Amino acid sequence: MSGAKIIELRSDIDELNELLKQAKRKKVLDILSLEIRKLETELITLKESEKNEAAMDVSSTPTTSTQTQKRYQIKLNGYGWDQSDKYVKIFVTLKNVQNVPKEQVYCNLTERSMELHVDNLENKDYLLVINKLLNSINVEESHWKQKTDMVVIFLAKSQQNIKWSHMTELEKKFEDQRNNKFKTDDMEKKDPQEYIMSLMKNMYETGDDEMKRTISKAWYEGQQKNKSDTLDL
The missing domain is CATH 2.60.40.790 (Immunoglobulin-like)
Structure with a gap:
């Protein structure tokens, strides 16, 4: 069961990394980076849990003293x-x-x-x-x-x-990759924002x-900036 979960987490992390390369707004980048770090931590925990379970299978029954510690x-x-x-x-x-x-x-x-x-x-x-x-x-x-x-x-x-x-x-590398990616003409033809917003909604739920809190803050600040831009006009 944990093996399948590890594969699923790895796939989620890879897809989030691809989205991170396409994100344009800093707040979106921060949210995706936070989710990637969260999933990577969960992946490490699962791998360590597998190792611990394997070690327990081959070890003798622990004493009461070991269990209490x-x-x-x-x-x-x-x-x-x-x-x-x-x-x-x-x-x-x-x-x-x-x-x-x-x-x-x-x-x-x-x-x-x-x-x-x-x-x-x-x-x-x-x-x-x-x-x-x-x-x-x-x-x-x-x-x-x-x-x-x-x-x-x-x-x-x-x-x-x-x-x-x-x-x-790693965080700097993600942002550098994103910035370099958007310098290409090909990226001008792509609009990943709709998919990213859908992902953010799912991440919030x-x-x-x-x-x-992070997503709500990013949304609120984005709305405030849009209002400010409208007033400037």
């Missing part, structure tokens, strides 16, 4: 980010995270990646992974803080005063709260 891990894919001249700041919302001991909230950092671990928050482990950061970071000068219902990670820029246009190389 087992916790469910949740892969996070939603976060906000901002930046200053010195830091890229990542905001991760987790209810009651302030109650977790400090040693159970930690980051594994490299020059081009970060992992946030929150262990045993109400008997669940949380993990946020961001690979292939757009630029390198200074691991020694980076740090993180627990706040009420939130963890803030401060990634120190290796090159200060350099503005990051995206969080990851089936998506989680974060996806619905």
Whole structure:
């Protein structure tokens, strides 16, 4: 069953990537990128679940002690980010995270990646992974803080005063591909907006709260811009 689900997710991601190359508006690009990242996280989780199930099949029956220590891990894919001249700041919302001991909230950092671990928050482990950061970071000068219902990670820029246009190389690559695609004459003949809007409607109806908020915000801002353009005329 999980094998079929993996194939389906892979197909969905590939199709979304094709749509991303055709999207014209930045808000549409952001929505599609968010959905792609969500599906990729789900795909990774499924693959790891398959590995864990295979390992359990060949292992002996766990003891009662092992069973009580087992916790469910949740892969996070939603976060906000901002930046200053010195830091890229990542905001991760987790209810009651302030109650977790400090040693159970930690980051594994490299020059081009970060992992946030929150262990045993109400008997669940949380993990946020961001690979292939757009630029390198200074691991020694980076740090993180627990706040009420939130963890803030401060990634120190290796090159200060350099503005990051995206969080990851992948996100920048998607936008560059889209921009290059629309420079061709062939794209002038295509109008993918109707299909994309239909996809966005379906994503809104089936998506989680974060996806619905993002789509609603994009729609509202688009309407406001259209009103502003009309007034200017």
